[in-house]
Amino acid sequence: MNIKPKVGVVSCSGECCSLGTLSRVATRLVLEEYRPDVTVTICLPLFLAGELEEHGFAKEHPTIAVDGCGKLCARKAIARYSKEPADSVVVEDILGQWGIEAPASRRELDDEGVEAARRLAQEISGRIDGIRGE
Amino acid sequence: MGKPVLVVPCSGVGKAFGSIGRDATFRVVDELRKGKADTLCLSLLVMGDEEARDRVASSKCIAVDGCPLECAGKNIVRSGGSIAAHFWVMELLKENRGLKTGEVTFLDENGVKLSKLLAERIARKVDELAEEDR
Numbered sequence: 001m002n003i004k005p006k007v008g009v010v011s012c013s014g015e016c017c018s019l020g021t022l023s024r025v026a027t028r029l030v031l032e033e034y035r036p037d038v039t040v041t042i043c044l045p046l047f048l049a050g051e052l053e054e055h056g057f058a059k060e061h062p063t064i065a066v067d068g069c070g071k072l073c074a075r076k077a078i079a080r081y082s083k084e085p086a087d088s089v090v091v092e093d094i095l096g097q098w099g100i101e102a103p104a105s106r107r108e109l110d111d112e113g114v115e116a117a118r119r120l121a122q123e124i125s126g127r128i129d130g131i132r133g134e
Numbered sequence: 135m136g137k138p139v140l141v142v143p144c145s146g147v148g149k150a151f152g153s154i155g156r157d158a159t160f161r162v163v164d165e166l167r168k169g170k171a172d173t174l175c176l177s178l179l180v181m182g183d184e185e186a187r188d189r190v191a192s193s194k195c196i197a198v199d200g201c202p203l204e205c206a207g208k209n210i211v212r213s214g215g216s217i218a219a220h221f222w223v224m225e226l227l228k229e230n231r232g233l234k235t236g237e238v239t240f241l242d243e244n245g246v247k248l249s250k251l252l253a254e255r256i257a258r259k260v261d262e263l264a265e266e267d268r
Contacts, residue, residue, distance in 0.1 A: 013145025013177040015156065020175065024147055028239035043146050045180050045205035073177030080181075107160035 006040045007128045008061035010085070012074040013044055018103040018113070019068030019091050025109060026091070026120035027066050034125040038132060044074055047081035058082030062131050066124060068092060087127045091120060136267040138163075138172040139218070139260045140193040144206040145176045150235050151200030151223040154249050157241055159198055161253035162260065171196075171260045179209045190215035194263045196256060199223070219259045226252055 011027035014020010031039050040061060046054040057063070058078050063085040065075035069092045078085045095102060095116065103113035143159040146152015163171045178186035191214040197207040200223045210217055226248055227233070235245040 011147055013175055015143060015145070015159070015173050016175045016178075025239055027147060032239060041147055043144065043148060043152065043203075043205060044177050045145055045209055046203065047180065071175075071178065071181075071183075073175065073181050077177065077180055105164075107157060107164060 004038075004132050005061050006038050007035075007086075007131050008057055008063040009039050009041050009066060009124065009128070010044060010063055010074050010078055011041070011066040012068050012071075014068035014073075015106070017068065018106040018109075019095075021068075021106045021109060022091050022095075022103065022113065022117050022120060023066045023068040023074075025114070025117040026124060029117060029121035030124050030128070034121050035128050039128065044077055047077050055082055058085065062086040064089065064124060064127055064131065066091070086131045089120070089124055089127065094120065094123060136264060137193060138170055139167075139196060139263050140189060140215075141171050141173050141196045141198060141256060141260070142176060142179075142190070142206045142210055143173070143198040144200050144204075146200035146205075148238070149200065150238050150241070150245055151227070153238050153241055154226075154235070154245055154252065155198040155200050155206075155221070155223045157245075157249040158252035158256060161249060162256045166253055166257040167260045170264055171257075176206060176209060179213045182213075187213045194218040196221065196259060196263075198252075198256065218263055221252060221256060221259075223248070223252065 011023045065085045065088040067074045075088045141159045143155040163173045196219045198221045199206045233244040
C-alpha cells in the first residue's frame, strides 16, 4: 500500500501587513476546512529556534510555502533550514492576478478579506492535490 | 516622540496562543499606542534580514510568545537585540482559566477578551519603556 505523506503548509508570519494576515488565514482554512486530513503545519520561526524534529519537517513532508509578499520568507526559510519546498504561493502576486486589493486591516479581515482568504485557500488546496498526485 | 518600542509576537499558527499574542500586538501598535509602538515580521528576523536586525538591535523590544518554545524572545536575542519585557500568552490563560478558547483562525469571544487583556498590559509596558527615554 502506498501511503502518501501529509503536505506541510507553511505560512510566513507576515506581521507587517495584511498580506501576511491573508497568508495565515488561508493556511489555517486549508488545515481546518479544505484539506484537514492531508495537511500539517509548523510555525516558521521553529525552523531556526527549533530542534532536529523541526529541521526535519520538510524532509518528512513535501511542503508548500505561503508567502504574503515578495520577500518570500517562508519559501527561503524552508529551503535554508530544511529542504526545498514542493510548491510556493505568493499572495501579493495572486491578488494582483485576480485584481483584488490587499485588505485594509492586518488585525481583522472584513467580509471581502475573508472571501479572498477562502479563494486563496482553494488555490492552495488545488496545489496540494497536485503535490499528492490527486 | 522617541523611537517606537518594538513589539514582536511569535508567529504561532498552530494554536490559539499565537493568534491571541498577534492580535494583542496589532491592537497595541495600530490602535492603543499607535506611533509609540511598532512591530515587524518575525520571519524577517528568522531569515537574518539586515534592516530587521538593525531595528531590533537599536530598539527597546517587547517579546510576546504564545508557547514555551519562545520563538519571539529567542529570535530577538539571536538578532542582537535585548528583551525589555516578555509576555507569555500561556501565563495569561493560567490567570484567566474561565476564558477557555481554542479557535485559531478567527478568535472567538474569549479569545478577543484575552487579546484585549494582553494588549492593555503590553500598552502599559510600552508607556513605562517610553517614559524611561524622557
